[in-house]
Amino acid sequence: MLTTSPHHQADQSYQGFEQGPIRPPSEAPSLLLRVMRNCPWNRCKFCPVYKGTEFSIRPVAHVKRDIDAIYDCVQALSKHSPEAGSRLGAPAAIFPAPLVDRQAWQAARHWVRYGRRSVFLQDANSLVLQPEDLIEILQHLRHRFPEVRRVTCYARSTTVARMADEDLAALREAGLNRVHIGMESGADQVLKMIHKGTTKKRQIMAGVKIKQAGMELSEYYMPGLGGCSLWELNATETAAALNQINPDFIRIRTLALPCDTPLYDDYQTGKFAKCSDVLMAQELLLFLESLSGVTSIIKNDHILNLLPEVEGKLPQDRERLLNIVRAFLALEPPPPISLPGRAEAGDFFPVGRSAGPDQGRTGGRVLPPARDHP
Numbered sequence: 001m002l003t004t005s006p007h008h009q010a011d012q013s014y015q016g017f018e019q020g021p022i023r024p025p026s027e028a029p030s031l032l033l034r035v036m037r038n039c040p041w042n043r044c045k046f047c048p049v050y051k052g053t054e055f056s057i058r059p060v061a062h063v064k065r066d067i068d069a070i071y072d073c074v075q076a077l078s079k080h081s082p083e084a085g086s087r088l089g090a091p092a093a094i095f096p097a098p099l100v101d102r103q104a105w106q107a108a109r110h111w112v113r114y115g116r117r118s119v120f121l122q123d124a125n126s127l128v129l130q131p132e133d134l135i136e137i138l139q140h141l142r143h144r145f146p147e148v149r150r151v152t153c154y155a156r157s158t159t160v161a162r163m164a165d166e167d168l169a170a171l172r173e174a175g176l177n178r179v180h181i182g183m184e185s186g187a188d189q190v191l192k193m194i195h196k197g198t199t200k201k202r203q204i205m206a207g208v209k210i211k212q213a214g215m216e217l218s219e220y221y222m223p224g225l226g227g228c229s230l231w232e233l234n235a236t237e238t239a240a241a242l243n244q245i246n247p248d249f250i251r252i253r254t255l256a257l258p259c260d261t262p263l264y265d266d267y268q269t270g271k272f273a274k275c276s277d278v279l280m281a282q283e284l285l286l287f288l289e290s291l292s293g294v295t296s297i298i299k300n301d302h303i304l305n306l307l308p309e310v311e312g313k314l315p316q317d318r319e320r321l322l323n324i325v326r327a328f329l330a331l332e333p334p335p336p337i338s339l340p341g342r343a344e345a346g347d348f349f350p351v352g353r354s355a356g357p358d359q360g361r362t363g364g365r366v367l368p369p370a371r372d373h374p
């Protein structure tokens with residue numbers, strides 16, 4: 001069935017295959033399937049991703065049509081040559097225009113190249129769909145691509161906390177097996193300051209519910225989000241919340257301050273005092289020291305992160321991770337406490353593994369503002 005089949009032609013409101021702007025780095029090989037557009041909350045002060053956009057839920061029929069479009073493309077790719085889809089450079093000449101959506105074609109080629117094992121449901125909070133609608137989408141996905149092993153999405157803790165356990169279990173049964181939650185902080189004062197729209201208690205409840213439903217859980221922690229005044233609380237309260245959840249993954253996202261965020265405005269007016277790299281490292285050290293009884297994998301998988309080497313499995317890698325941060329803090333000479341140009345530039349420099357002594361704590365490059373997750 002091609003995307004222009006008579007069955008689909010009846011729906012004039014379908015505008016073609018869609019993809020949203022972001023996904024977690026760990027979903028780079030995945031098919032990105034947009035089930036909703038933008039963010040229903042959209043008030044977090046540090047987040048530039050969906051500002052100025054409108055939230056909407058895509059009709060189930062449209063999402064299923066996207067899945068069918070990908071199916072058609074995958075079929076066409078494998079008919080042309082069993083190997084054609086395994087190379088990013090699959091010949092453009094085989095693009096069966098005008099029968100297939102070009103965006104779907106590009107997404108399918110990318111997905112086939114990486115083995116068609118995982119799917120990420122976009123955008124910012126896919127669990128905001130009615131569970132029965134999401135289940136229908138998941139079932140259609142499984143029908144078309146039974147080989148898919150992992151289906152993941154972002155979700156807000158507030159949404160998860162109010163979901164029925166049976167609905168989460170049914171979603172797991174239908175194939176959703178990993179959820180990414182942007183905790184950012186477990187400190188109520190910080191959550192309130194950055195308009196996260198949730199509380200430590202709700203974050204814990206949501207995390208526990210996802211785990212109990214049998215899904216994998218990624219929780220995100222943002223060193224620096226409390227600024228100079230709340231950095232200790234940001235570390236200890238986030239660790240305390242995570243200690244109660246024991247997520248499968250703790251993903252570190254050092255605070256970046258892109259200039260199109262309300263938090264950047266607060267920084268400019270002096271309302272928000274941004275941490276230096278050294279203070280941020282002290283916070284990270286305190287956070288790691290405060291984690292207790294968890295068996296999570298620490299991932300530091302964003303290009304803007306400070307100290308990306310801090311990755312490992314707890315509890316066995318605890319000392320190694322702590323020593324990386326301690327070594328950073330012991331470097332001489334001490335770097336400037338703040339580098340004013342960096343906030344404008346998009347912020348932090350990853351400290352490369354091979355940074356020599358002359359590069360000190362900022363042995364990296366300036367990168368553009370970007371952020372990958374809600």
Ligand code: SF4
Nearest residue numbers: 039042044047124374
């Ligand atoms: S961080 Fe997530 S919940 Fe907050 S505004 Fe951004 S996308 Fe929405």
